[in-house]
Amino acid sequence: MKSSLLEKTIARKDIYNGKVVKLHVDDIMLPDGTASKREVVDHCKGVCVLAVDSEDKIYLVEQYRYPVSSQILELPAGKVEEGEDMFECAVRELSEETGVSGSDYELLGSFYVSPGFTDEEIYMYFCRVDDKKDSHPDEGEFIYTQRYSAEEIFEMIEKGDIKDGKTIMAMYIASSRKLI
Amino acid sequence: MKSSLLEKTIARKDIYNGKVVKLHVDDIMLPDGTASKREVVDHCKGVCVLAVDSEDKIYLVEQYRYPVSSQILELPAGKVEEGEDMFECAVRELSEETGVSGSDYELLGSFYVSPGFTDEEIYMYFCRVDDKKDSHPDEGEFIYTQRYSAEEIFEMIEKGDIKDGKTIMAMYIASSRKLI
Numbered sequence: 064m065k066s067s068l069l070e071k072t073i074a075r076k077d078i079y080n081g082k083v084v085k086l087h088v089d090d091i092m093l094p095d096g097t098a099s100k101r102e103v104v105d106h107c108k109g110v111c112v113l114a115v116d117s118e119d120k121i122y123l124v125e126q127y128r129y130p131v132s133s134q135i136l137e138l139p140a141g142k143v144e145e146g147e148d149m150f151e152c153a154v155r156e157l158s159e160e161t162g163v164s165g166s167d168y169e170l171l172g173s174f175y176v177s178p179g180f181t182d183e184e185i186y187m188y189f190c191r192v193d194d195k196k197d198s199h200p201d202e203g204e205f206i207y208t209q210r211y212s213a214e215e216i217f218e219m220i221e222k223g224d225i226k227d228g229k230t231i232m233a234m235y236i237a238s239s240r241k242l243i
Numbered sequence: 244m245k246s247s248l249l250e251k252t253i254a255r256k257d258i259y260n261g262k263v264v265k266l267h268v269d270d271i272m273l274p275d276g277t278a279s280k281r282e283v284v285d286h287c288k289g290v291c292v293l294a295v296d297s298e299d300k301i302y303l304v305e306q307y308r309y310p311v312s313s314q315i316l317e318l319p320a321g322k323v324e325e326g327e328d329m330f331e332c333a334v335r336e337l338s339e340e341t342g343v344s345g346s347d348y349e350l351l352g353s354f355y356v357s358p359g360f361t362d363e364e365i366y367m368y369f370c371r372v373d374d375k376k377d378s379h380p381d382e383g384e385f386i387y388t389q390r391y392s393a394e395e396i397f398e399m400i401e402k403g404d405i406k407d408g409k410t411i412m413a414m415y416i417a418s419s420r421k422l423i
Contacts, residue, residue: 068307068314068385078259079266081282083360086259086266091309094385101309102261104284106360127248128358129271129281134248135358142359172400174408176357177365178308178315179322180263180286183357184406205248205274220352226364228354228408235415 068094070101083142106183110153111140111229113237114165116192120210121243122161123230127205136209136219137227140185153188161208165190171236176228187233189242213243248274250281263322286363290333291320291409293417294345296372300390301423302341303410307385316389316399317407320365333368341388345370351416356408367413369422393423 073090085105093099114122123136141156143149150168158164171187211219216234219225237243253270265285273279294302303316321336323329330348337345351367391399396414399405417423 068305068387070307070309079268079282081268082280083282084266084284086264086284088259088261089309094307100262102259102263103310104264104266104361106357109357109359125248127250127274128355129250129269130283130360130362131355131358131364135355137358172403172411173406174411175308175311175315175406176408177286177289177361177363178311178317178407179289180310181284181357181361182310184311185357185408207248223352226353226355227358228356228365228412231352231354232408232412232415235412235419239415 066094070094070099073098102180104181104183106181108143108149109140109183109185109229110143110149110156110188111138111185111233112153112157112165112188112190113138113171113233113243114157114161114163114190114192115243116163116210119243120212121216122157122163122192123209123211123216124160125207125209135227136225136230138230138233140229149186150188153186153190157190160204160206163192163194166193167191169242171233171240174232185229187229187236189233189237213238246274250274250279253278282360284361284363286361288323288329289320289363289365289409290323290329290336290368291318291365291413292333292337292345292368292370293318293351293413293423294337294341294343294370294372295423296343296390298390299423300392301396302337302343302372303389303391303396304340305387305389315407316405316410318410318413320409329366330368333366333370337370340384340386343372343374346373347371349422351413351420354409354412365409367409367416369413369417393418
């Protein structure tokens with residue numbers, strides 16, 4: 064039997080407690096008993112939604128992402144609020160960011176964004192857009208809603224014009240399940 | 244023409260400067276002129292390698308990931324060192340984590356892991372394993388090297404037993420290009 068690679072916490076030092084992230088640096092013990100440190104960013108869970116309308120167009124939002132200094136295209140997405148359930152969060156974010164509502168929700172899966180330094184996990188949903196009324200995101204969201212075919216999105220992924228992890232992953236999973 | 248959604252930096256406050264992450268909190272100006280804050284985690288770029296041997300087996304490594312408190316399966320991967328080029332990093336990490344070397348390297352693409360709070364970008368490579376000598380990771384790496392077929396890996400992804408973002412993404416892209 065393979066032995067455990069567990070890293071034991073010896074002490075925890077809280078560095079920052081923010082609105083989006085918490086940072087702590089822990090003294091740990093490696094499996095062979097030697098001491099080391101781990102820098103950990105705590106982040107709440109997130110969701111994204113791949114919403115397809117009756118014309119087979121997928122909703123993307125364009126927004127400025129300050130950490131990467133660029134205006135990028137992504138699936139509608141957001142952070143799960145305290146006490147909120149993943150599915151509720153998906154419904155809320157889709158509505159807030161695009162103005163549309165969906166049905167036939169299906170969980171595509173979840174993934175750790177970068178388990179070497181953060182616990183963030185993103186849940187990816189698929190849904191079909193109910194109505195095609197002229198939609199508007201909520202006031203105060205600085206985003207442009209756009210609609211593209213799956214082919215157009217895969218072309219943008221191939222060319223490197225779409226670089227957001229959750230968006231790329233949800234597209235491939237939905238395609239492999241023949242949802243798009 | 245759509246107007247820019249640029250968020251301008253007004254002031255930057257450095258909170259932590261670690262070995263793996265840097266954290267800063269910036270005062271910014273939103274497109275409508277109102278003030279806001281952004282919590283940003285700077286992280287160096289990363290690579291992962293999908294290495295396939297002559298028996299069509301893919302190398303995975305099992306390791307403890309402290310931020311998610313679990314021992315998980317991932318593609319061999321690591322952080323790009325100062326002055327190191329992505330490809331060199333891929334070759335080095337594959338060797339250090341599995342003991343094997345590869346050829347016919349191909350870039351599968353890159354993605355932002357979570358552009359809402361970090362600049363981390365991961366470059367995904369594919370390669371074919373050159374030799375099948377008995378391989379050992381470097382001393383001091385607490386990992387188990389394992390080999391699985393693509394089918395086995397996709398089954399583990401479907402069941403939620405593999406939850407690492409870069410691993411899932413590289414598998415889907417390599418499959419769509421008929422490399423695996």
